[in-house]
Amino acid sequence: METTTEVTDFGPVINQIVEHVFETMMNLEVRQADVPFPPAGDLITAAISLAGSWKGAVLVECGMPEAFLFTSRMIGIDLPTGLNDDVRDALGELSNMVGGNLKSVLPAGVGLSLPTVVWGQAYTMQICRAGRVRRWVFTCPEATFAVGLIEVAG
Numbered sequence: 001m002e003t004t005t006e007v008t009d010f011g012p013v014i015n016q017i018v019e020h021v022f023e024t025m026m027n028l029e030v031r032q033a034d035v036p037f038p039p040a041g042d043l044i045t046a047a048i049s050l051a052g053s054w055k056g057a058v059l060v061e062c063g064m065p066e067a068f069l070f071t072s073r074m075i076g077i078d079l080p081t082g083l084n085d086d087v088r089d090a091l092g093e094l095s096n097m098v099g100g101n102l103k104s105v106l107p108a109g110v111g112l113s114l115p116t117v118v119w120g121q122a123y124t125m126q127i128c129r130a131g132r133v134r135r136w137v138f139t140c141p142e143a144t145f146a147v148g149l150i151e152v153a154g
Contacts, residue, residue, distance in 0.1 A: 010102070010149055014136055017101040018147050022140075025097065026073035033139040037146045039063040042121055044083070046091035048099035049113035049127075054106045055152035057127050058099040060091060061135075062145035064119075067091055069142055088117045098147060127152065 015032050022028045038061065045061045062070070064083065071090040072079045080087050092115030103110050118125055131153035137146045 010105075010134070011136065013102065013105055014098075014147060014149060017098055018136070018138055021094065021097045021101065022138075025094075026070060028073065028140050028142065030138040030140045030143075030145075033137055033144070035137055035139060035144060037061070037135070037137045037144065039144065042083075042119060043123070044087070044091055044117065044119040045125055046088075046095035046115050046117045047125065047127075048092075048095040048115050050099060050103060050106065050110050051113070052110040053108065054110050057148075057150045057152070058095055058102060059125075059148035059150070060095045060098060060145065061148065062091075062143065066143040066145050070094065083119060088119075091115075092117050102149075 019030055022030045042064045043061060044064060044067045045059055047057050047059045049057045067087050067090070068080045071077070071087045074090045074093070075086060077086065095115050096112065099112050103112060127150045132151040133148065135146050135148040137144065
């Protein structure tokens with residue numbers, strides 16, 4: 001008998017993964033929160049695709065100030081003053097870590113893509129054949145960001 005797992009089933013797992021990744025990699029204690037997202041201004045989204053017996057994508061979304069903070073904390077550099085390769089790489093790696101940890105609870109045979117990073121104001125990012133979509137917002141005193149999970153139909 002084939003079982004299917006709905007995106008909404010992943011809420012507690014995503015919460016654990018995000019808390020662990022942010023605490024371990026950046027010494028940031030983040031908690032899920034019911035606050036508005038996205039913030040005003042430039043945004044940056046890093047996405048990692050999962051393919052195989054389960055198909056979908058994990059997105060990490062934040063404003064530029066948060067991206068600069070995450071980069072500084074993650075790789076131990078001064079706070080960036082603008083978007084650069086370090087910022088794009090740090091956000092891509094965050095999506096990779098969340099996706100990699102999620103992979104451990106998905107059915108066998110799921111692989112990860114390389115991260116894709118997009119940024120700007122009022123952009124649209126489309127995952128083709130997207131089915132169920134869920135977004136969780138997280139906060140800490142220094143930042144608010146979102147993690148999204150998209151399940152690809154069929």
